[in-house]
Amino acid sequence: MLNDLERKYVSSVNRVTVCTNQISMTLRILLQVMLVNSALGSYCLEGFTSPDCNNLEGILSKQFVNYSRYERPKYPRNCSGHGDNDTCNDAVFVEVNFFINAFSSISIVDMDYQIDLLLRQRWYDPRLNVSDRYSYTDAPIHLYMRDIWLPDLFFRNAKSGNAQSNASPNTLAWVSSSGMITYSQKISVCLYCHMQLWDFPMDTQFCSANIGSYGYSTKDMEFRWWNQDGYDIDGRKRNGSVLNTAVTFGGDLRLNEFDILAHNCSYCYKAYNATGNFTCLNVEFKLGRKFGFYMIYAYLPSLLVVLIAWMSFLIDCDATAARTSLGLLTVISLITQSAAVLAQLPRVSYIKAIDIWFFVCFSFVVSALLEFAFVNTAARQEARNRGWVLGDTSIDDLATPTSGNESSQSPRRRSRARKKVSVRLTKTLPIYCLTARRLDRLFAIFYPVCFGVFNVIYWSIYLGNGSIPDDRFRR
Incomplete structure (x- = not known):
């Protein structure tokens, strides 16, 4: 009888030891996971502590407490060293690029064409600059779209469709700790294109997409083509074929009746006696007809x-x-x-x-x-x-x-x-x-x-x- 009791005691002690080891290992793993999550989730810079260091939503919500969506961003600049063509004021510079998914239709009877594209804009808003305390990139702020200032971009040669109304359900926005906002929209718009049919059907057509600001003149806002090297806060203009990198096409983009031979990006201005000068961007597409x-x-x-x-x-x-x-x-x-x-x-x-x-x-x-x-x-x-x-x-x-x-x-x-x-x-x-x-x-x-x-x-x-x-x- 004694031997049986000893054996049972030894067996129970072994089971308790195994359970204790498993619990200890589990606690150790949980502690390591918590430490890793704490390290990865911290948005505070070294030497700065805050209850929101691990709460990005809390950091963003505090920035919009005193934020007014009706006031445009302002960034005073130093005028020294700027050329004649550069703007030296507190105007906000908005960089724009296109990613064209499809040319839905090109009508020679109605003289128009329809494009589906992803329109991206980015600008600097000093009111959202918290880089002295926090560090984060591409923080999603599409939940705050009704609270932030947005450029009033529109297509000047549009026949139907509107960038704001058509694309409002398909919008995304990101912000970095430096105050750089990136705004993306999916747009389908019908644009007017005056076609010359002298050489039809061996003709080549030139159709353009012209965008600009509806309410902000050049002293308040200017558009710039997207700079692949990074956002230029001073808005210096680039010239030449380097501008064409701001417009890209989908790899499977094909047209039944035309070939997209080339495109050219340029700047333009519209002057009005009553309202002033307005900046605009123009991209012209060279379309060669397939006459087969x-x-x-x-x-x-x-x-x-x-x-x-x-x-x-x-x-x-x-x-x-x-x-x-x-x-x-x-x-x-x-x-x-x-x-x-x-x-x-x-x-x-x-x-x-x-x-x-x-x-x-x-x-x-x-x-x-x-x-x-x-x-x-x-x-x-x-x-x-x-x-x-x-x-x-x-x-x-x-x-x-x-x-x-x-x-x-x-x-x-x-x-x-x-x-x-x-x-x-x-x-x-x-x-x-x-x-x-x-x-x-x-x-x-x-x-x-x-x-x-x-x-x-x-x-x-x-x-x-x-x-x-x-x-x-x-x-």
């Missing part, structure tokens, strides 16, 4: 219609019904096709490249029909002048003498005369087609040659226009 659709559905079919019209010269000149039907069919086909294509284009008062193409094709098709009409009419007139066209006169009348001794002619003799006249007409009537056939052969040669020369001139002019370089654009 028009090659398939406009140029190639009309080319085939011209070819079919040329085949009428290979049909015999006396096949009046066949050549007339073929000529009218080609004319009607070309008119129908051109009307279908031009119905999709705006009604402009100048001649487009595709108008010239259809006009020349129509001229060639009509010329084939007019050539046959001229040949047929001229041949009939020539035959009538030479007596080959008999009208209502019968062969019996030609074979009957006009003298008074008609009764003396024997039937056999009149029969021989009738045969001679019939043979003579059979040999002479087809002669009128000789001139028509010569003219047909002449047209059959010069018709395709002239059309080929036109094609060489046409395509060299309009395809060459798109290869002219423009130093303003760099992609």
Whole structure:
């Protein structure tokens, strides 16, 4: 019995020891986690203590106690050392960049285009500068969006959509301990774009997005393109292609009808007598049209219609019904096709490249029909002048003498005369087609040659226009 009790006692002691070790290890791990969290969660600088050192929300909420969203940030600057183009006052500088997700539609009829983009702005607000006590970066403040001052940015050439109203549910904002605010919006806006269609459909369009401030003049606020090297608190302007880095495109951005060839970022100003000068930013997109659709559905079919019209010269000149039907069919086909294509284009008062193409094709098709009409009419007139066209006169009348001794002619003799006249007409009537056939052969040669020369001139002019370089654009 004693041995059993000893064994039970030893077993219970071992279990207690194991449990004690597990509890001790668990407490040690919890203590280490608490120490790590305390170290990572501290936002206070060394030597500064505060109850909010581990409470970022508490730090941010205190900054907005005496903050007025109706007062813009002000940062007095030293005027010494600034150039003529630099601003030296307490104006706030707002840097802007675009990340374009999609060009939703480009309408040549309505003269507009729609873009979906992420618009980011950043500016310095000295009222939120707590870098002497705290240190944090990219602290989210979208819960305080109704409490902070925001730039009144708007698109000057917008036809529909508004950056503030459309993007209000899709906004984010961050602030750093130095007072740097970054504000991001997702925007879908329809912008006006005046398009020149002289070279349509081999044209290149230039569409711009122009943004500016609605209520703040240059003495209060100025926009700057985003500086990849960091925010410039003095707002010094950069020039050249380095500005283009402020606008980027999504990697899968594709357009059905256009290629984005390049873009160019620049600065602009708007002066008004009543309200003063306003700053603005302008980005211009160079869009090259993909004319493969028009090659398939406009140029190639009309080319085939011209070819079919040329085949009428290979049909015999006396096949009046066949050549007339073929000529009218080609004319009607070309008119129908051109009307279908031009119905999709705006009604402009100048001649487009595709108008010239259809006009020349129509001229060639009509010329084939007019050539046959001229040949047929001229041949009939020539035959009538030479007596080959008999009208209502019968062969019996030609074979009957006009003298008074008609009764003396024997039937056999009149029969021989009738045969001679019939043979003579059979040999002479087809002669009128000789001139028509010569003219047909002449047209059959010069018709395709002239059309080929036109094609060489046409395509060299309009395809060459798109290869002219423009130093303003760099992609």
